[in-house]
Amino acid sequence: MKLKILLSLICLTFVSSCTHDNKKKIYIDDRQKTKISIKKIDNWKISKYSELFDSIKFVQLETTEKSIIGRIDKLINWDNKYFILDQVQRKAVLVFDDNGKYLNAVGRKGKGPGEYIEPNDININYFSNEIAIWCNTTKKIIFYDFKGNYKHELKLKYYLKSFAFFEKNKIALYLDIDFNKFKNKRNLIVINIKGKTLYEAFDEVNTPGPSRGGFNFLSKFTKNNASLLPGYSNKIYSIYSDKIKQEYEINFGNHTIPENFYSKPNIKFTTELRNSDYAYLNNHFDFPKLLIFNFIYKNKIYSCFYQKQQSRLSYNNIWINDLKGMLSGSAIMYPSSTKNELISVFETSNIGYIKKITNNTDYNDEIKKSFCDYFEKIITEKKLLDGLKNEIYSTKFIFTKQDLNFINSINSNDNPILIIKRIKK
Protein backbone atom coordinates (compact mmCIF):
# COMPACT_ATOMS: atom_id res chain seq x y z
CA MET A 1 0.00 0.00 0.00
CA LYS A 2 2.81 2.38 1.01
CA LEU A 3 4.63 1.69 -2.25
CA LYS A 4 1.40 2.38 -4.17
CA ILE A 5 1.00 5.76 -2.50
CA LEU A 6 4.66 6.62 -2.97
CA LEU A 7 4.56 5.79 -6.67
CA SER A 8 1.31 7.71 -7.15
CA LEU A 9 2.90 10.75 -5.50
CA ILE A 10 5.99 10.52 -7.73
CA CYS A 11 3.75 10.28 -10.79
CA LEU A 12 1.68 13.26 -9.66
CA THR A 13 4.85 15.29 -9.17
CA PHE A 14 5.92 14.49 -12.72
CA VAL A 15 2.52 15.34 -14.16
CA SER A 16 2.32 18.66 -12.33
CA SER A 17 5.87 19.59 -13.32
CA CYS A 18 4.82 19.30 -16.96
CA THR A 19 3.36 22.83 -16.79
CA HIS A 20 6.04 24.44 -18.91
CA ASP A 21 4.93 28.08 -18.61
CA ASN A 22 3.01 29.05 -15.54
CA LYS A 23 2.73 32.76 -16.39
CA LYS A 24 -0.91 33.71 -16.85
CA LYS A 25 -1.83 34.46 -20.46
CA ILE A 26 -4.82 36.58 -21.23
CA TYR A 27 -7.48 36.62 -23.92
CA ILE A 28 -7.75 39.77 -26.05
CA ASP A 29 -11.35 40.79 -26.54
CA ASP A 30 -11.84 42.50 -29.92
CA ARG A 31 -15.62 42.08 -30.20
CA GLN A 32 -16.56 45.70 -29.58
CA LYS A 33 -13.79 47.50 -31.36
CA THR A 34 -14.55 50.69 -33.29
CA LYS A 35 -13.40 50.65 -36.88
CA ILE A 36 -12.10 53.92 -38.29
CA SER A 37 -11.40 54.13 -41.98
CA ILE A 38 -8.75 56.25 -43.74
CA LYS A 39 -8.50 54.44 -47.04
CA LYS A 40 -7.45 57.43 -49.12
CA ILE A 41 -4.58 59.47 -47.70
CA ASP A 42 -3.95 62.89 -49.23
CA ASN A 43 -0.31 63.84 -49.59
CA TRP A 44 -0.98 67.32 -48.23
CA LYS A 45 -3.93 68.33 -46.10
CA ILE A 46 -4.43 71.58 -44.21
CA SER A 47 -6.27 72.13 -40.93
CA LYS A 48 -6.77 75.56 -39.45
CA TYR A 49 -6.59 75.93 -35.69
CA SER A 50 -9.98 77.69 -35.76
CA GLU A 51 -11.63 74.48 -37.03
CA LEU A 52 -10.67 72.47 -33.94
CA PHE A 53 -9.69 74.85 -31.18
CA ASP A 54 -11.37 77.90 -29.71
CA SER A 55 -8.44 79.54 -27.93
CA ILE A 56 -4.66 79.45 -27.76
CA LYS A 57 -2.15 80.44 -25.14
CA PHE A 58 1.64 80.36 -25.13
CA VAL A 59 3.88 79.24 -22.31
CA GLN A 60 7.52 80.23 -22.63
CA LEU A 61 9.73 77.76 -20.77
CA GLU A 62 12.35 79.65 -18.79
CA THR A 63 15.88 79.42 -20.21
CA THR A 64 18.68 79.28 -17.66
CA GLU A 65 21.84 77.21 -17.45
CA LYS A 66 20.01 74.67 -15.29
CA SER A 67 16.77 74.60 -17.27
CA ILE A 68 18.19 74.49 -20.80
CA ILE A 69 16.43 71.87 -22.95
CA GLY A 70 17.96 70.09 -25.94
CA ARG A 71 14.82 68.44 -27.22
CA ILE A 72 11.43 67.63 -25.71
CA ASP A 73 10.93 63.88 -26.08
CA LYS A 74 7.87 63.65 -23.85
CA LEU A 75 5.75 66.10 -21.91
CA ILE A 76 3.31 65.46 -19.08
CA ASN A 77 1.06 68.15 -17.66
CA TRP A 78 -0.03 67.35 -14.11
CA ASP A 79 -0.51 69.17 -10.82
CA ASN A 80 -0.09 72.58 -12.55
CA LYS A 81 3.35 71.53 -13.70
CA TYR A 82 5.03 70.52 -16.93
CA PHE A 83 7.28 67.47 -16.62
CA ILE A 84 9.67 67.39 -19.55
CA LEU A 85 11.74 64.44 -20.64
CA ASP A 86 14.84 65.25 -22.66
CA GLN A 87 16.01 61.70 -23.12
CA VAL A 88 18.80 62.00 -25.64
CA GLN A 89 20.32 65.46 -25.51
CA ARG A 90 20.21 66.70 -21.90
CA LYS A 91 19.47 63.24 -20.44
CA ALA A 92 17.31 64.93 -17.85
CA VAL A 93 13.78 65.33 -16.55
CA LEU A 94 12.93 68.97 -15.88
CA VAL A 95 9.92 70.46 -14.10
CA PHE A 96 8.37 73.85 -14.93
CA ASP A 97 5.32 75.51 -13.39
CA ASP A 98 2.28 76.39 -15.49
CA ASN A 99 3.75 79.82 -16.30
CA GLY A 100 6.92 78.20 -17.61
CA LYS A 101 9.12 79.03 -14.60
CA TYR A 102 11.76 76.37 -13.98
CA LEU A 103 11.25 74.55 -10.69
CA ASN A 104 13.61 71.61 -10.43
CA ALA A 105 15.18 68.60 -12.11
CA VAL A 106 14.12 65.07 -11.21
CA GLY A 107 16.91 62.62 -10.44
CA ARG A 108 20.36 62.81 -11.91
CA LYS A 109 22.83 60.82 -13.99
CA GLY A 110 24.69 58.11 -12.12
CA LYS A 111 24.64 54.48 -11.10
CA GLY A 112 23.51 54.78 -7.48
CA PRO A 113 20.04 54.62 -5.94
CA GLY A 114 17.77 57.29 -7.42
CA GLU A 115 20.15 57.82 -10.34
CA TYR A 116 19.82 56.88 -13.99
CA ILE A 117 22.20 56.38 -16.90
CA GLU A 118 19.64 57.79 -19.32
CA PRO A 119 15.99 58.60 -18.55
CA ASN A 120 14.22 56.50 -21.19
CA ASP A 121 10.60 57.15 -20.27
CA ILE A 122 8.63 59.02 -17.62
CA ASN A 123 5.15 58.68 -16.17
CA ILE A 124 3.10 59.95 -13.28
CA ASN A 125 1.79 57.58 -10.64
CA TYR A 126 -1.50 59.43 -10.16
CA PHE A 127 -2.34 57.37 -7.08
CA SER A 128 0.76 58.15 -5.05
CA ASN A 129 1.57 61.55 -6.60
CA GLU A 130 4.99 60.43 -7.70
CA ILE A 131 6.92 60.83 -10.91
CA ALA A 132 8.57 57.67 -12.18
CA ILE A 133 11.57 57.47 -14.49
CA TRP A 134 12.49 54.35 -16.43
CA CYS A 135 16.19 53.63 -17.03
CA ASN A 136 16.78 50.88 -19.57
CA THR A 137 20.47 50.35 -18.84
CA THR A 138 19.91 49.62 -15.16
CA LYS A 139 16.42 48.16 -15.76
CA LYS A 140 14.72 50.07 -12.97
CA ILE A 141 11.75 52.36 -12.41
CA ILE A 142 12.82 55.16 -10.05
CA PHE A 143 10.16 57.01 -8.06
CA TYR A 144 10.47 60.65 -6.90
CA ASP A 145 8.12 63.22 -5.44
CA PHE A 146 7.28 66.19 -7.67
CA LYS A 147 10.08 68.23 -6.11
CA GLY A 148 12.52 65.65 -7.38
CA ASN A 149 13.29 63.96 -4.06
CA TYR A 150 14.11 60.27 -4.46
CA LYS A 151 11.58 57.93 -2.86
CA HIS A 152 12.24 54.35 -3.95
CA GLU A 153 12.94 52.19 -6.99
CA LEU A 154 11.67 49.00 -8.58
CA LYS A 155 14.17 46.71 -10.27
CA LEU A 156 12.82 44.72 -13.23
CA LYS A 157 14.08 41.81 -15.34
CA TYR A 158 13.19 43.33 -18.69
CA TYR A 159 14.15 46.11 -21.06
CA LEU A 160 11.14 48.35 -21.71
CA LYS A 161 9.87 50.73 -24.33
CA SER A 162 7.21 52.30 -22.19
CA PHE A 163 5.16 51.93 -19.02
CA ALA A 164 1.99 53.29 -17.40
CA PHE A 165 0.28 53.20 -14.02
CA PHE A 166 -3.36 52.21 -13.79
CA GLU A 167 -5.95 51.04 -11.26
CA LYS A 168 -4.39 51.17 -7.87
CA ASN A 169 -0.80 49.96 -7.85
CA LYS A 170 -0.77 48.29 -11.26
CA ILE A 171 1.91 48.91 -13.87
CA ALA A 172 1.66 47.97 -17.53
CA LEU A 173 5.06 47.39 -19.14
CA TYR A 174 5.53 47.38 -22.90
CA LEU A 175 8.68 45.53 -23.97
CA ASP A 176 8.84 45.08 -27.75
CA ILE A 177 12.57 45.46 -27.71
CA ASP A 178 15.15 43.14 -29.25
CA PHE A 179 17.20 42.66 -26.09
CA ASN A 180 14.36 40.67 -24.48
CA LYS A 181 14.08 38.14 -27.30
CA PHE A 182 15.66 35.19 -25.56
CA LYS A 183 14.17 35.98 -22.17
CA ASN A 184 10.61 36.94 -22.85
CA LYS A 185 8.40 36.01 -25.73
CA ARG A 186 5.58 38.37 -24.88
CA ASN A 187 5.58 42.11 -25.24
CA LEU A 188 3.08 43.25 -22.62
CA ILE A 189 3.53 42.48 -18.95
CA VAL A 190 1.20 43.70 -16.23
CA ILE A 191 2.74 43.78 -12.75
CA ASN A 192 1.78 45.12 -9.37
CA ILE A 193 3.75 47.87 -7.66
CA LYS A 194 5.95 45.29 -5.91
CA GLY A 195 6.96 43.82 -9.26
CA LYS A 196 4.87 40.61 -9.15
CA THR A 197 3.67 39.58 -12.62
CA LEU A 198 -0.13 39.49 -12.96
CA TYR A 199 -0.25 38.47 -16.60
CA GLU A 200 1.54 38.61 -19.93
CA ALA A 201 0.12 39.19 -23.40
CA PHE A 202 0.98 39.91 -27.03
CA ASP A 203 3.09 37.02 -28.17
CA GLU A 204 6.03 38.30 -30.11
CA VAL A 205 4.80 36.60 -33.27
CA ASN A 206 1.45 38.36 -32.98
CA THR A 207 2.89 41.77 -32.26
CA PRO A 208 3.51 43.66 -35.44
CA GLY A 209 6.89 44.93 -36.36
CA PRO A 210 10.37 44.91 -34.97
CA SER A 211 11.22 47.16 -32.06
CA ARG A 212 11.43 50.89 -32.58
CA GLY A 213 12.04 54.05 -30.59
CA GLY A 214 9.36 56.41 -29.40
CA PHE A 215 7.00 56.87 -26.53
CA ASN A 216 3.32 56.84 -25.79
CA PHE A 217 2.82 53.18 -26.41
CA LEU A 218 1.09 53.23 -23.07
CA SER A 219 -0.76 56.34 -22.14
CA LYS A 220 -3.05 56.49 -19.18
CA PHE A 221 -6.09 58.68 -19.13
CA THR A 222 -8.60 56.98 -16.91
CA LYS A 223 -7.83 55.56 -13.53
CA ASN A 224 -9.14 52.16 -14.59
CA ASN A 225 -7.00 51.29 -17.52
CA ALA A 226 -3.94 52.03 -19.59
CA SER A 227 -4.10 52.45 -23.33
CA LEU A 228 -1.69 50.66 -25.62
CA LEU A 229 -0.63 51.26 -29.18
CA PRO A 230 1.92 48.62 -30.21
CA GLY A 231 4.74 49.68 -32.54
CA TYR A 232 4.00 49.76 -36.31
CA SER A 233 0.40 48.86 -35.67
CA ASN A 234 -3.07 50.07 -36.62
CA LYS A 235 -4.75 48.84 -33.43
CA ILE A 236 -5.33 50.48 -30.05
CA TYR A 237 -6.01 48.46 -26.90
CA SER A 238 -7.19 49.10 -23.34
CA ILE A 239 -5.28 47.30 -20.64
CA TYR A 240 -7.09 46.31 -17.42
CA SER A 241 -5.77 44.28 -14.50
CA ASP A 242 -7.69 41.18 -15.66
CA LYS A 243 -8.39 41.73 -19.36
CA ILE A 244 -7.35 43.41 -22.60
CA LYS A 245 -9.87 45.01 -24.93
CA GLN A 246 -9.17 46.08 -28.47
CA GLU A 247 -10.83 49.51 -28.70
CA TYR A 248 -9.97 50.73 -32.20
CA GLU A 249 -8.78 49.48 -35.54
CA ILE A 250 -7.70 52.03 -38.12
CA ASN A 251 -8.29 50.72 -41.61
CA PHE A 252 -5.70 52.21 -43.93
CA GLY A 253 -7.06 50.15 -46.88
CA ASN A 254 -4.31 49.43 -49.41
CA HIS A 255 -1.90 51.35 -47.18
CA THR A 256 -2.13 48.78 -44.34
CA ILE A 257 1.17 46.99 -43.73
CA PRO A 258 0.67 43.39 -44.98
CA GLU A 259 1.29 40.56 -42.50
CA ASN A 260 4.26 39.11 -44.41
CA PHE A 261 6.06 42.48 -44.33
CA TYR A 262 6.62 42.07 -40.58
CA SER A 263 8.82 39.01 -41.07
CA LYS A 264 11.60 41.07 -42.65
CA PRO A 265 14.80 41.58 -40.65
CA ASN A 266 14.65 44.76 -38.55
CA ILE A 267 16.91 47.01 -40.59
CA LYS A 268 15.41 45.87 -43.89
CA PHE A 269 11.93 46.38 -42.42
CA THR A 270 12.56 50.00 -41.41
CA THR A 271 14.40 50.91 -44.62
CA GLU A 272 11.72 49.38 -46.87
CA LEU A 273 8.89 50.83 -44.78
CA ARG A 274 10.34 54.31 -45.19
CA ASN A 275 10.14 53.94 -48.97
CA SER A 276 6.79 52.13 -48.99
CA ASP A 277 3.19 53.20 -49.49
CA TYR A 278 2.18 51.89 -46.04
CA ALA A 279 0.80 53.86 -43.09
CA TYR A 280 1.04 53.08 -39.38
CA LEU A 281 0.02 54.66 -36.10
CA ASN A 282 2.55 56.61 -34.12
CA ASN A 283 0.89 58.22 -31.12
CA HIS A 284 -2.54 58.43 -29.51
CA PHE A 285 -4.62 59.93 -26.71
CA ASP A 286 -8.02 58.55 -25.89
CA PHE A 287 -10.26 61.25 -24.38
CA PRO A 288 -13.84 60.45 -23.35
CA LYS A 289 -15.39 62.05 -26.46
CA LEU A 290 -12.38 62.29 -28.72
CA LEU A 291 -9.68 59.96 -29.98
CA ILE A 292 -6.58 61.80 -31.12
CA PHE A 293 -3.91 59.93 -33.00
CA ASN A 294 -0.98 60.44 -35.33
CA PHE A 295 -0.01 58.22 -38.20
CA ILE A 296 3.00 58.16 -40.45
CA TYR A 297 2.67 57.89 -44.20
CA LYS A 298 5.46 58.46 -46.71
CA ASN A 299 7.65 59.89 -43.92
CA LYS A 300 5.09 62.57 -43.14
CA ILE A 301 3.29 62.76 -39.85
CA TYR A 302 -0.49 63.22 -39.86
CA SER A 303 -2.73 64.36 -36.98
CA CYS A 304 -6.20 62.81 -36.71
CA PHE A 305 -9.22 63.77 -34.62
CA TYR A 306 -12.01 61.22 -34.29
CA GLN A 307 -15.19 62.49 -32.65
CA LYS A 308 -16.68 59.41 -31.07
CA GLN A 309 -20.34 60.45 -30.82
CA GLN A 310 -20.57 61.65 -34.41
CA SER A 311 -18.15 58.98 -35.73
CA ARG A 312 -16.46 61.83 -37.57
CA LEU A 313 -12.80 61.86 -38.56
CA SER A 314 -10.66 64.75 -39.70
CA TYR A 315 -6.97 64.62 -40.48
CA ASN A 316 -4.16 66.85 -41.71
CA ASN A 317 -0.42 67.13 -42.08
CA ILE A 318 -0.19 70.93 -42.19
CA TRP A 319 -1.32 73.03 -39.24
CA ILE A 320 -2.13 76.68 -39.69
CA ASN A 321 -2.50 78.81 -36.60
CA ASP A 322 -5.11 81.38 -37.63
CA LEU A 323 -6.18 82.05 -34.02
CA LYS A 324 -3.27 83.75 -32.37
CA GLY A 325 0.12 84.90 -33.46
CA MET A 326 0.86 82.32 -36.19
CA LEU A 327 3.19 80.08 -34.16
CA SER A 328 2.13 76.49 -34.79
CA GLY A 329 3.78 73.63 -33.00
CA SER A 330 4.74 70.06 -33.71
CA ALA A 331 2.26 67.49 -35.05
CA ILE A 332 2.84 65.41 -31.91
CA MET A 333 0.61 66.79 -29.16
CA TYR A 334 0.27 66.05 -25.47
CA PRO A 335 -2.92 66.23 -23.41
CA SER A 336 -3.31 68.78 -20.65
CA SER A 337 -4.30 67.62 -17.18
CA THR A 338 -7.74 69.18 -17.73
CA LYS A 339 -8.26 66.91 -20.76
CA ASN A 340 -9.79 69.72 -22.81
CA GLU A 341 -6.53 71.14 -24.09
CA LEU A 342 -3.71 69.89 -26.27
CA ILE A 343 -0.14 71.00 -25.94
CA SER A 344 2.29 71.21 -28.81
CA VAL A 345 5.88 72.37 -28.89
CA PHE A 346 7.24 75.28 -30.93
CA GLU A 347 10.98 75.16 -31.53
CA THR A 348 12.39 78.69 -31.22
CA SER A 349 15.16 78.15 -33.79
CA ASN A 350 12.47 78.93 -36.40
CA ILE A 351 11.52 82.29 -34.87
CA GLY A 352 13.73 84.43 -37.13
CA TYR A 353 11.60 83.54 -40.14
CA ILE A 354 8.35 84.43 -38.34
CA LYS A 355 9.78 87.69 -36.99
CA LYS A 356 10.73 88.68 -40.51
CA ILE A 357 7.15 88.23 -41.68
CA THR A 358 5.41 89.84 -38.73
CA ASN A 359 7.68 92.88 -38.77
CA ASN A 360 6.16 93.70 -42.14
CA THR A 361 3.19 96.10 -41.93
CA ASP A 362 1.05 93.92 -44.23
CA TYR A 363 1.90 90.79 -42.31
CA ASN A 364 -1.37 89.06 -43.16
CA ASP A 365 -0.56 89.18 -46.89
CA GLU A 366 3.07 88.40 -46.13
CA ILE A 367 2.13 85.22 -44.23
CA LYS A 368 -0.12 84.05 -47.05
CA LYS A 369 2.60 84.72 -49.61
CA SER A 370 5.21 82.82 -47.59
CA PHE A 371 2.89 79.80 -47.18
CA CYS A 372 2.18 79.76 -50.92
CA ASP A 373 5.89 80.08 -51.76
CA TYR A 374 6.54 77.11 -49.48
CA PHE A 375 3.84 75.00 -51.15
CA GLU A 376 5.13 75.90 -54.60
CA LYS A 377 8.51 74.48 -53.68
CA ILE A 378 7.20 71.13 -52.48
CA ILE A 379 3.99 70.45 -54.46
CA THR A 380 4.08 69.80 -58.17
CA GLU A 381 0.43 68.79 -58.72
CA LYS A 382 -1.30 71.95 -60.00
CA LYS A 383 -4.86 71.14 -58.83
CA LEU A 384 -3.69 70.35 -55.30
CA LEU A 385 -1.46 73.42 -55.20
CA ASP A 386 -4.29 75.72 -56.34
CA GLY A 387 -6.63 74.23 -53.73
CA LEU A 388 -4.12 74.84 -50.94
CA LYS A 389 -3.40 78.36 -52.14
CA ASN A 390 -7.13 79.18 -52.17
CA GLU A 391 -7.44 77.84 -48.66
CA ILE A 392 -4.55 80.01 -47.49
CA TYR A 393 -5.87 83.15 -49.17
CA SER A 394 -9.30 82.66 -47.55
CA THR A 395 -7.65 82.52 -44.08
CA LYS A 396 -7.52 85.51 -41.78
CA PHE A 397 -4.54 85.39 -39.43
CA ILE A 398 -5.21 87.07 -36.12
CA PHE A 399 -2.50 88.97 -34.27
CA THR A 400 -2.91 91.31 -31.33
CA LYS A 401 -0.29 93.84 -30.43
CA GLN A 402 0.54 91.61 -27.47
CA ASP A 403 1.11 88.62 -29.78
CA LEU A 404 3.46 90.66 -31.95
CA ASN A 405 5.37 91.85 -28.89
CA PHE A 406 5.58 88.27 -27.65
CA ILE A 407 6.95 87.03 -30.99
CA ASN A 408 9.52 89.82 -31.01
CA SER A 409 10.63 88.94 -27.48
CA ILE A 410 11.51 85.36 -28.45
CA ASN A 411 15.17 84.62 -29.02
CA SER A 412 16.24 81.76 -31.30
CA ASN A 413 18.32 80.32 -28.44
CA ASP A 414 15.43 80.24 -25.96
CA ASN A 415 13.89 77.04 -24.69
CA PRO A 416 10.93 75.76 -26.73
CA ILE A 417 7.53 77.42 -26.34
CA LEU A 418 4.45 75.42 -25.43
CA ILE A 419 1.30 76.13 -27.40
CA ILE A 420 -1.78 75.29 -25.33
CA LYS A 421 -4.84 74.77 -27.53
CA ARG A 422 -8.32 74.46 -26.06
CA ILE A 423 -10.43 71.91 -27.95
CA LYS A 424 -13.84 73.14 -29.18
CA LYS A 425 -16.76 71.56 -27.36
Add this chain to the structure above:
Amino acid sequence: MKKVGLYVILFLGFINIYLLYNNKSTIKRLNDINNNEVMRYENDKHLYEETIKEQFLNNSILINPNLELIDSNNKKILIKKVIGKNKKLVIRSSEKGCGMCIEGELKRIKKYSDSIGISNIIIITTHSSARKLEVFKKMNDINFDTYFCEDLGFPIENKSEKTFVFILGNELISNNFFLTNLEFPELSYNYYSSIIHKLHER
Protein backbone atom coordinates in the same frame (compact mmCIF):
# COMPACT_ATOMS: atom_id res chain seq x y z
CA MET B 1 5.83 -9.10 -7.25
CA LYS B 2 3.68 -8.72 -10.34
CA LYS B 3 2.19 -5.59 -8.82
CA VAL B 4 5.62 -4.02 -8.26
CA GLY B 5 6.52 -4.71 -11.89
CA LEU B 6 3.31 -3.04 -13.01
CA TYR B 7 4.09 0.05 -10.93
CA VAL B 8 7.62 0.16 -12.30
CA ILE B 9 6.24 0.00 -15.87
CA LEU B 10 3.72 2.71 -15.00
CA PHE B 11 6.46 4.83 -13.42
CA LEU B 12 8.70 4.42 -16.48
CA GLY B 13 5.75 5.29 -18.68
CA PHE B 14 5.27 8.58 -16.84
CA ILE B 15 8.97 9.34 -17.06
CA ASN B 16 8.75 8.68 -20.78
CA ILE B 17 5.83 11.09 -21.21
CA TYR B 18 7.63 13.71 -19.13
CA LEU B 19 10.83 13.37 -21.14
CA LEU B 20 8.92 13.48 -24.42
CA TYR B 21 7.21 16.71 -23.33
CA ASN B 22 10.46 18.21 -22.15
CA ASN B 23 12.14 17.22 -25.37
CA LYS B 24 9.40 18.97 -27.36
CA SER B 25 9.84 22.19 -25.46
CA THR B 26 13.63 21.93 -25.81
CA ILE B 27 13.23 21.50 -29.57
CA LYS B 28 10.89 24.52 -29.59
CA ARG B 29 13.42 26.54 -27.65
CA LEU B 30 16.22 25.51 -30.00
CA ASN B 31 14.03 26.43 -32.99
CA ASP B 32 13.42 29.86 -31.45
CA ILE B 33 17.14 30.37 -30.95
CA ASN B 34 17.77 29.19 -34.48
CA ASN B 35 15.13 31.57 -35.89
CA ASN B 36 16.63 34.45 -33.94
CA GLU B 37 20.08 33.55 -35.24
CA VAL B 38 18.75 33.43 -38.81
CA MET B 39 17.10 36.82 -38.26
CA ARG B 40 20.34 38.21 -36.79
CA TYR B 41 22.31 36.85 -39.73
CA GLU B 42 19.83 38.42 -42.19
CA ASN B 43 20.10 41.73 -40.32
CA ASP B 44 23.89 41.70 -40.29
CA LYS B 45 23.97 40.77 -43.97
CA HIS B 46 21.62 43.61 -44.86
CA LEU B 47 23.64 46.01 -42.70
CA TYR B 48 26.87 44.92 -44.37
CA GLU B 49 25.41 45.33 -47.86
CA GLU B 50 23.98 48.76 -47.03
CA THR B 51 27.25 49.91 -45.46
CA ILE B 52 29.28 48.88 -48.51
CA LYS B 53 26.76 50.57 -50.81
CA GLU B 54 26.79 53.81 -48.79
CA GLN B 55 30.57 53.75 -48.63
CA PHE B 56 30.68 53.83 -52.45
CA LEU B 57 27.84 56.31 -52.90
CA ASN B 58 29.18 58.86 -50.44
CA ASN B 59 32.85 58.83 -51.24
CA SER B 60 34.31 61.47 -53.56
CA ILE B 61 31.42 63.89 -53.01
CA LEU B 62 32.30 67.44 -53.97
CA ILE B 63 31.04 69.84 -51.31
CA ASN B 64 29.84 73.24 -52.46
CA PRO B 65 32.72 75.63 -51.59
CA ASN B 66 30.19 78.37 -50.84
CA LEU B 67 28.37 76.21 -48.32
CA GLU B 68 27.89 78.14 -45.08
CA LEU B 69 28.26 76.58 -41.67
CA ILE B 70 27.04 78.21 -38.45
CA ASP B 71 29.36 78.18 -35.45
CA SER B 72 28.36 77.99 -31.78
CA ASN B 73 28.18 81.81 -31.65
CA ASN B 74 25.55 81.78 -34.40
CA LYS B 75 28.00 83.21 -36.92
CA LYS B 76 28.14 82.08 -40.54
CA ILE B 77 31.42 80.79 -41.93
CA LEU B 78 32.27 79.27 -45.32
CA ILE B 79 33.22 75.57 -45.21
CA LYS B 80 36.35 76.23 -47.27
CA LYS B 81 37.53 78.64 -44.55
CA VAL B 82 36.85 76.05 -41.84
CA ILE B 83 38.86 73.38 -43.67
CA GLY B 84 41.73 75.74 -44.55
CA LYS B 85 44.94 74.18 -45.81
CA ASN B 86 45.11 71.08 -43.65
CA LYS B 87 42.99 67.97 -44.08
CA LYS B 88 40.27 67.58 -41.48
CA LEU B 89 38.46 64.60 -40.07
CA VAL B 90 34.78 65.54 -40.29
CA ILE B 91 32.22 63.94 -38.02
CA ARG B 92 28.69 64.37 -39.30
CA SER B 93 25.99 63.84 -36.69
CA SER B 94 22.25 64.29 -36.80
CA GLU B 95 20.09 65.85 -34.11
CA LYS B 96 17.49 63.16 -34.75
CA GLY B 97 20.01 60.32 -34.69
CA CYS B 98 20.54 57.80 -31.90
CA GLY B 99 22.09 59.53 -28.87
CA MET B 100 24.07 56.52 -27.71
CA CYS B 101 25.56 56.07 -31.19
CA ILE B 102 27.04 59.58 -31.43
CA GLU B 103 28.11 59.52 -27.77
CA GLY B 104 29.93 56.21 -28.31
CA GLU B 105 31.54 57.42 -31.51
CA LEU B 106 32.78 60.64 -29.88
CA LYS B 107 34.33 58.63 -27.06
CA ARG B 108 36.14 56.48 -29.60
CA ILE B 109 37.36 59.48 -31.58
CA LYS B 110 38.65 61.13 -28.38
CA LYS B 111 40.97 58.15 -27.87
CA TYR B 112 42.66 59.09 -31.16
CA SER B 113 42.35 62.87 -30.86
CA ASP B 114 45.95 63.34 -29.68
CA SER B 115 47.38 61.41 -32.62
CA ILE B 116 45.01 63.05 -35.09
CA GLY B 117 45.31 66.51 -33.52
CA ILE B 118 42.31 68.27 -31.95
CA SER B 119 42.50 71.09 -34.49
CA ASN B 120 42.19 68.49 -37.28
CA ILE B 121 38.80 67.23 -36.08
CA ILE B 122 35.55 69.07 -36.67
CA ILE B 123 31.93 68.15 -35.98
CA ILE B 124 29.13 69.30 -38.26
CA THR B 125 25.72 68.60 -36.77
CA THR B 126 22.12 69.29 -37.68
CA HIS B 127 21.39 70.76 -34.22
CA SER B 128 19.39 73.71 -35.43
CA SER B 129 20.09 76.34 -32.79
CA ALA B 130 22.94 77.61 -30.64
CA ARG B 131 20.98 76.34 -27.62
CA LYS B 132 20.89 72.77 -28.95
CA LEU B 133 24.50 72.96 -30.01
CA GLU B 134 25.46 74.11 -26.51
CA VAL B 135 23.61 71.19 -24.90
CA PHE B 136 25.22 68.77 -27.37
CA LYS B 137 28.73 70.10 -26.64
CA LYS B 138 28.19 70.17 -22.89
CA MET B 139 26.72 66.70 -22.62
CA ASN B 140 29.41 65.10 -24.76
CA ASP B 141 32.25 67.15 -23.33
CA ILE B 142 33.31 68.18 -26.82
CA ASN B 143 36.47 70.16 -27.32
CA PHE B 144 36.50 70.00 -31.13
CA ASP B 145 35.17 72.87 -33.25
CA THR B 146 31.47 72.29 -33.77
CA TYR B 147 29.26 73.72 -36.51
CA PHE B 148 25.68 73.49 -37.68
CA CYS B 149 24.68 72.70 -41.25
CA GLU B 150 21.36 71.24 -42.36
CA ASP B 151 22.56 69.60 -45.55
CA LEU B 152 26.14 68.89 -46.62
CA GLY B 153 24.98 67.33 -49.87
CA PHE B 154 25.72 63.66 -49.13
CA PRO B 155 23.18 61.17 -50.57
CA ILE B 156 22.99 59.35 -47.21
CA GLU B 157 21.63 62.44 -45.44
CA ASN B 158 18.27 61.98 -47.16
CA LYS B 159 17.74 58.45 -45.91
CA SER B 160 19.57 57.92 -42.63
CA GLU B 161 20.31 59.73 -39.38
CA LYS B 162 23.45 57.66 -38.77
CA THR B 163 26.71 59.32 -37.81
CA PHE B 164 29.32 59.23 -40.54
CA VAL B 165 32.92 60.30 -40.75
CA PHE B 166 35.13 61.35 -43.67
CA ILE B 167 38.33 63.21 -44.52
CA LEU B 168 38.01 66.58 -46.22
CA GLY B 169 40.90 68.48 -47.74
CA ASN B 170 41.03 71.92 -49.37
CA GLU B 171 39.73 70.50 -52.66
CA LEU B 172 36.49 69.82 -50.68
CA ILE B 173 36.07 66.27 -51.95
CA SER B 174 35.08 63.67 -49.35
CA ASN B 175 37.52 60.81 -48.86
CA ASN B 176 37.61 57.70 -46.67
CA PHE B 177 33.88 57.85 -45.98
CA PHE B 178 32.98 55.64 -43.01
CA LEU B 179 29.49 54.85 -41.74
CA THR B 180 29.65 54.23 -37.99
CA ASN B 181 27.77 51.46 -36.24
CA LEU B 182 27.02 51.16 -32.54
CA GLU B 183 27.16 47.38 -32.70
CA PHE B 184 30.63 47.20 -34.23
CA PRO B 185 32.86 49.66 -32.31
CA GLU B 186 35.99 47.75 -33.29
CA LEU B 187 35.43 48.87 -36.91
CA SER B 188 35.63 52.48 -35.74
CA TYR B 189 38.90 51.85 -33.89
CA ASN B 190 40.35 50.22 -37.01
CA TYR B 191 39.18 53.13 -39.12
CA TYR B 192 40.70 55.84 -36.89
CA SER B 193 44.01 54.06 -36.48
CA SER B 194 44.27 53.54 -40.23
CA ILE B 195 43.47 57.11 -41.31
CA ILE B 196 45.89 58.93 -38.98
CA HIS B 197 48.70 58.96 -41.55
CA LYS B 198 46.30 60.05 -44.32
CA LEU B 199 45.34 63.12 -42.29
CA HIS B 200 48.94 64.14 -41.92
CA GLU B 201 49.76 63.64 -45.62
CA ARG B 202 50.31 66.91 -47.44
